[in-house]
Each structure stands twice: as structure tokens, then as C-alpha cells.
Amino acid sequence: MKLTQIQLLQEKQPLIHNITNQVVMNFTANGLYAIGASPVMAHAKEEVEEMAQIADAVVLNIGTLTQDQVDAMILAGKSANKAGVPVVLDPVGVGATTFRTSSALRILDEVDVTIIRGNAGEVANLAGMEVKVKGVDVTGDLQNENLATLAAKKFNTNIAITGEVDVVTNGLSRYRITNGHPLLTKVTGTGCLLSAVIGAFLAVEKDVLTAATTAISYYGVAAEEAAQQSNLPGSFQINFLDQLNHLNMEAFERKSRISMGTFGSEHF
Known part of the structure; x- marks a missing residue:
């Protein structure tokens, strides 16, 4: 299934509509092109609904939000809902300010979000747990698996918490992914790009958990391969984009580390 999704993505070249932050637009566009998708960065309220x-997917990222941008996200999200287009929400930095948190919650209240992708701190703050956030980063340790199911049930949607170990769940079934590399944390926008990549996989795979886990694992293996070529963030970023574009499928199948389980069981 993993191989089929990647082939479908490269053949279909789905259009991914990103309303995202100013810091990552170029990197996100290049990353989507690398995996075979077609990015568009349309933010104006006058055109986002169309x-x-x-x-084929809409990605909402609140990294450098303004009130106008939040309004545009809600217009785009509602329009996507009517058209049956999947919507990804990346609640960057939720918990850092009242405006940021209230804006994310407003989007969730007014838009039927297909999946929320964030780090543990962002998801915890969305779910009403008190977590210390420094800038847009989280401090401290969280029980990601318990947090993911709490958030999935609270918002009645799918959750992807990414970090050293990634967890994807709909509140009943869950996946754990252990691919990736620490250098991803040294390049601005890698989390934001991952949210967009999940959107691209959703464009060719209707099963949300399958699409998200495959996207996250593919992304992580590409990072592992890129890190073998460079241990410095600048050259790693370039190699990472290259790996997203031409990752050897045999290497991906061999190195993909995904385990599955259901809540209520002791182990995956």
C-alpha cells in the first residue's frame, strides 16, 4: 500500500492548497514539488473558497497568523468541506498566546478538520491540558499515546502527534512510527512541510490513518537517508528535498517502522 500511494501521488500530482505561514512557504512548496504534488499558496479571502x-487537499497552518488569515482559513475550510476535500490543521505554537489558541479552536469549531498534525505541546494545549510553550516549541515530556486519544475523542477527528516517536490515531485504532532523524529539528519548517505532505497523501488515499502513517514514515525515512549524506543542517535540507523526490522504494519498504494497535491493549 505504501508503494501504491507514492506512485499514485506522483502520477496524479494533486493540487495542495496551503494557507500557511510566511516563514515556510518556499520550503513547503519545494517539498511538495519534490514528492510529486502541486502546491498553491493562496491566502486572499477573495479567492480561497474557489x-x-x-x-485535492487543503492545509491550514497558523504559524504567522493574522485575523484576516484566520477568516480566510475558515472560508477555505468550509468550502473544502462542501466539496469533500480533506483538510489538515497544523496548530503551530498553540498555547503561546491567547489569540493563537482561540484561533485554532475557532477553526476546529467551524471547519470539519480531517486530521490535526502537531507536536505534543500543541495538541495538549488544544485539548485543554496545561503545557509550557516557549515560542512555538514545547518543553517537558508528555504521554503522547494517551494525549492523542484524548484529543481525537475531544475533537472527533484524527490526530497525528509527531516527535521522537510519532503517534497517529482516530481514538480507536492507533499507529506508532519511529522513523526520522534529529536534524529535522535543526531546519525551520520541517514540521509544517510534514503537514502539507500528509495533505498530499490524503489526496490519493481515502483512509486517513493509512495516509498519515505512510506520509510520516516516508518523510522520516527520507530524513534518515539524507542524514547519511550530511550531518549539517544546510546541506541536510538540500539532501532531504532530494530524498523526498527520489527515495529508493526498496529502502523505504525495508526501513519503514510502523506498528499498529488498538486502545485498551497493553502493547502495539
């Missing part, structure tokens, strides 16, 4: 209707 763009969302023709897109």
Missing part, C-alpha cells in the same frame, strides 16, 4: 473547491 481554490479550495478545485484543490
Whole structure:
């Protein structure tokens, strides 16, 4: 299934509509091109509804949000819902400010979000747990598996918590992914790009958990391969984009580390 999804993505070249932050737009566009998708960065309220209707996935990222941008996200999200287009929410830095948190919660209240992708701190703050956030990063340790199911049930949606160990769940079934490399944390926008990549996989795979886990594992293996070529963030970023584009499928199948389980069981 993993190989089929990647082939479908490269053949279909789905249009991914991103309303994202100013810091990562170029990197996100290049990363989507690398995996075979077609990015569009349309933020204006005057056009987001039309763009969302023709897109294959919509990604909402609140990294450098303004009130106008939040309004545009809700217009785009509602339009995507009407057209049956999947919506990804990346709640960057939720918990850092009241405006940021209330904006993310407003989006969740007004838009039917297909999946939320964030780090443990962001998801915890969305779910109403008190977590210390420094800038847009989280401090401290969290029980990601318990947190993921709490958030999935609270918001009645799918959750992807990414970090050293990634967890994807709908509140009933869950996946754990252990691919990736620490250098991903040294390049700005790698989490934001991952949210967009999940959107691209959702464009060719209807099963949300399958799409998200495959996207996250593929992304992580590409990082592992890139890190073998460079241990410095600048050259790693370039090698990482290259690996996203032409990752050897045999290497991906061999190195993909995904385990599955259901809540209520002691082990995956």
C-alpha cells in the first residue's frame, strides 16, 4: 500500500492548497514539488473558497497568523468541506498566546478538520491540558499515546502527534512510527512541510490513518537517508528535498517502522 500511494501521488500530482505561514512557504512548496504534488499558496479571502473547491487537499497552518488569515482559513475550510476535500490543521505554537489558541479552536469549531498534525505541546494545549510553550516549541515530556486519544475523542477527528516517536490515531485504532532523524529539528519548517505532505497523501488515499502513517514514515525515512549524506543542517535540507523526490522504494519498504494497535491493549 505504501508503494501504491507514492506512485499514485506522483502520477496524479494533486493540487495542495496551503494557507500557511510566511516563514515556510518556499520550503513547503519545494517539498511538495519534490514528492510529486502541486502546491498553491493562496491566502486572499477573495479567492480561497474557489481554490479550495478545485484543490485535492487543503492545509491550514497558523504559524504567522493574522485575523484576516484566520477568516480566510475558515472560508477555505468550509468550502473544502462542501466539496469533500480533506483538510489538515497544523496548530503551530498553540498555547503561546491567547489569540493563537482561540484561533485554532475557532477553526476546529467551524471547519470539519480531517486530521490535526502537531507536536505534543500543541495538541495538549488544544485539548485543554496545561503545557509550557516557549515560542512555538514545547518543553517537558508528555504521554503522547494517551494525549492523542484524548484529543481525537475531544475533537472527533484524527490526530497525528509527531516527535521522537510519532503517534497517529482516530481514538480507536492507533499507529506508532519511529522513523526520522534529529536534524529535522535543526531546519525551520520541517514540521509544517510534514503537514502539507500528509495533505498530499490524503489526496490519493481515502483512509486517513493509512495516509498519515505512510506520509510520516516516508518523510522520516527520507530524513534518515539524507542524514547519511550530511550531518549539517544546510546541506541536510538540500539532501532531504532530494530524498523526498527520489527515495529508493526498496529502502523505504525495508526501513519503514510502523506498528499498529488498538486502545485498551497493553502493547502495539
